[in-house]
Amino acid sequence: MKGRRIMDTQNGANESAISRHAFLKTSAAAAVGAAAVAGFPSIVLAAKSSKSYPALGTYPAGISGDTAMIGIISDLTGSYSADGEDLVKGYKLAIKHLNAGGGLVSKVPTLSGKGVLGKRLVYKIGDSETKANPAVQAATEFIERDKAIMICGDTSSAVVIALEKLAQREKVLFFAGASGSNDTTGKDCQRYGFRSQPSAYMDAKALAPILKKELGSKRRAVYLVPDYTYGTTLYESMKEFTEKIGWTTVNHFLAPVGTTDYSSYLLNIANSGADVFVNIEFGNDAVASTKQAAQFGIFKTMQMIVPNISSYMPDGVGAEIMAGVYGTQDWYWGLAGNKAYPEAAAHSKIFLDDFLKEFNGVYPRWTAHIAYDQTLTWADAVERAGTFYPPEVIKALESGHKINLSLGPVAYRAEDHQQIRPVPVLKGKKPSAMKNKDDYFEIVGMTPGP
Numbered sequence: 001m002k003g004r005r006i007m008d009t010q011n012g013a014n015e016s017a018i019s020r021h022a023f024l025k026t027s028a029a030a031a032v033g034a035a036a037v038a039g040f041p042s043i044v045l046a047a048k049s050s051k052s053y054p055a056l057g058t059y060p061a062g063i064s065g066d067t068a069m070i071g072i073i074s075d076l077t078g079s080y081s082a083d084g085e086d087l088v089k090g091y092k093l094a095i096k097h098l099n100a101g102g103g104l105v106s107k108v109p110t111l112s113g114k115g116v117l118g119k120r121l122v123y124k125i126g127d128s129e130t131k132a133n134p135a136v137q138a139a140t141e142f143i144e145r146d147k148a149i150m151i152c153g154d155t156s157s158a159v160v161i162a163l164e165k166l167a168q169r170e171k172v173l174f175f176a177g178a179s180g181s182n183d184t185t186g187k188d189c190q191r192y193g194f195r196s197q198p199s200a201y202m203d204a205k206a207l208a209p210i211l212k213k214e215l216g217s218k219r220r221a222v223y224l225v226p227d228y229t230y231g232t233t234l235y236e237s238m239k240e241f242t243e244k245i246g247w248t249t250v251n252h253f254l255a256p257v258g259t260t261d262y263s264s265y266l267l268n269i270a271n272s273g274a275d276v277f278v279n280i281e282f283g284n285d286a287v288a289s290t291k292q293a294a295q296f297g298i299f300k301t302m303q304m305i306v307p308n309i310s311s312y313m314p315d316g317v318g319a320e321i322m323a324g325v326y327g328t329q330d331w332y333w334g335l336a337g338n339k340a341y342p343e344a345a346a347h348s349k350i351f352l353d354d355f356l357k358e359f360n361g362v363y364p365r366w367t368a369h370i371a372y373d374q375t376l377t378w379a380d381a382v383e384r385a386g387t388f389y390p391p392e393v394i395k396a397l398e399s400g401h402k403i404n405l406s407l408g409p410v411a412y413r414a415e416d417h418q419q420i421r422p423v424p425v426l427k428g429k430k431p432s433a434m435k436n437k438d439d440y441f442e443i444v445g446m447t448p449g450p
Helices: 020-030 081-100 102-107 132-144 159-170 200-215 227-242 263-270 283-295 312-316 340-357 368-386 389-397
Strands: 068-073 120-127 150-153 173-176 194-195 220-226 248-255 276-279 303-307 326-328 403-405 408-412 423-428 439-449
Touching: 068 132, 081 102, 081 120, 081 150, 081 283, 081 340, 081 368, 081 403, 102 340, 102 368, 120 132, 132 150, 132 159, 132 303, 150 159, 150 276, 150 283, 150 368, 159 173, 159 194, 173 368, 173 389, 200 227, 200 303, 200 326, 200 423, 220 227, 220 263, 227 248, 227 303, 263 283, 276 283, 283 303, 283 312, 303 439, 340 368, 340 403, 340 408, 368 403, 389 423, 403 423
Parallel strands: 068 120, 068 150, 150 173, 173 194, 220 248, 220 276, 276 303, 303 326
Antiparallel strands: 326 423, 403 408, 423 439
16 A cells, blocks of 8 residues: 555445446345336435344444545546546535535535534545555545445546446445546446446537537547547547548547657647547646647647546646637536526536635636535435435435536436436637636537436
8 A cells, every 4th residue: 555645634245347238137136125227216205214224335334423434535646636636625615515504505405514314424535646556445445444434536437437346346335526438337337336427428429519510520530549448438439429420530549648748649640631639638648748739730730629628627738729629528617607507507606606715716627516516416315315325325316316506407317327417518718718817618518418
């Protein structure tokens, strides 16, 4: 465990990965008394359960006192650390509001602002270093030593998938932080794992019609792709949906996570004959590759698209480069008070205002949004289930019940635990159009979930 960091920042049966088909067949059996998963009806569950349940995972040891512990895993170091720090802010704010009231807690009827089922929430944070092994080590310690009742976080799909599998083995609920790979809720979906971010498929499907409208149907695209599950599945989905609108895929180049010198890839991209550069890199890698692409003069002849724009990429590369760039994000603060999107406007403004106040004027990015919303969604499910017993909480999450937070009403799909929610499509603003230093994007579409 050398180099791994676990921080307490506050006071006070082995199952393999399964296919969607197998998931549908086995999910009902995993929950005591649950009905079949597919088509599970929307129901209202009791606010408090008088039933007793057998020990499972960290239940009931994790709630034997007056607190319930949440184990947060995030990239505090590594290639995706900026996004990881933002993610942690969202979890902290959600836990504060669940314990003391405020924010969107007041908009969810089941939530009291006095903890969850009377238990005050506490948390610890583990640094994944953007690597699976440190993440799993930290989460295992949270489960075995601290009896964490829920694990959440990280911003790498490879890490998230490893944590999902751990959660499945240990029978502890896991909520993915930022994870765009199709595999997270596809071939690697787990009954104990839930994902709020749009999948690569959802992002590509949302983006393609707007690309056709804005850029036309006779374009030639070349891709820079991080060489792991997130990058390869997003490339496959973008290729599928852009070719459906008439684009040609010229080539794609795979680069390891943490690459510092992209010159060999960019030389090939510059000479590819493409007129669109699709940069799938994420986090610090997105910043480094984009800056180097500018040095190569790529943007003089190519339009850049970033299908999933990482939280701090605009800060890292600057508004001049991001101007005119198309992409998606899980959420963007420009939804706050935006009359064009009434379902998201009011609640997004509450979240934005509270975040700015809590973090001294720092604007929330979409990773903080994911953390905040999913923590309240978990708490709502526990309250509706009337218990922390994992199968009953899963049953509540699978019920089709919609929770109205900062994107409007959303719910998890029972068969794969993907949140069904809209996808904001963005276009980078020119520096002269920015109202403040964080006003990088205009929202050009809000595509409903599949």
